[in-house]
Amino acid sequence: MRSKLERSLIVLPALTVVMAAAMTSAAAAAPLSDRSSVAGEAGTSVGDPAPTACDNPVRTWYEIAGSSPAIHMKWPGTSFKDGPGGTMVVKVETGGKLKIEGTAGFETEVSGVVAAAKAKVDVTLGVEVSITVGHEYRHDISRNKYGHTVYGAWGRKVTWRKYTTSADRCGKRLVRTATFTIPGKEGVGWRYWETSS
Known part of the structure; x- marks a missing residue:
């Protein structure tokens, strides 16, 4: 027991x-x-929601917000007027580079904007085009009219925006916006029009 x-x-x-x-x-x-x-x-909290986390890569990029129809960019020293009537004969006397035009202070943005414009607007757009001496032009002017001509390149005026990844890496942040007029490499030549005076 x-x-x-x-x-x-x-x-x-x-x-x-x-x-x-x-x-x-x-x-x-x-x-x-x-x-x-x-x-x-025990050191863990089951009821607390997990914080939102995004893993977008941190980067900077350009977007084209709008573009004009083709416009003529003038080469200096090539504006001529003649008439009334008759025949106009003109020639390019100086050569050089016709470059992109835009707001001062944005020179560092040129290559990025041009790449975006080539992709979205026109593949022939470029930072600059060459102007060579000797391009001659002849045009008959209508009776009692004045003929005008100018040499240059056809290009596009584009509105662009620069973005960077937002601080939380979930979206984008606008850095700046401006406009550039960009020459087209395949659109170099004379522009002609007439007026009454």
């Missing part, structure tokens, strides 16, 4: 097992808010 001391020692472990099982089932049955606080005690 067991002594009182031996019986006490057997009862204690059994009680410990029953109490541990009761605590586990209570935690499992607890509502989510209660479980969050229980889990929080």
Whole structure:
């Protein structure tokens, strides 16, 4: 027959097992808010929403917001007027580079804007076109009219915007916007028109 001391020692472990099982089932049955606080005690918070995170690459780029129809960019020293009537004969006397025109201070933006304009507007657009000496032009002027002509390159006036990735890397941030007039490499020549005076 067991002594009182031996019986006490057997009862204690059994009680410990029953109490541990009761605590586990209570935690499992607890509502989510209660479980969050229980889990929080262990160092993790189940109820807190995860912060929004975007992983867009950090970059800078240009977009073309609009462009004009073809416009003629004048080469200096080639504006002529003659008449009334008769025949106009003109010639390019000086050569050089007809370059992109735009707002001062944006010279560092040229290559990026031209690349975007070539992709979206016209593949012949470029930073500059060569003007060579000797291009002669002859045109008959209508009776009682005055003939006008100018040499240059046809190009496009484009409105551009520069963007960079936003600080949270989820969107974009506008850095600046301006306009450039960009010459076309395949549109060099004379422009002619007539007036009454």
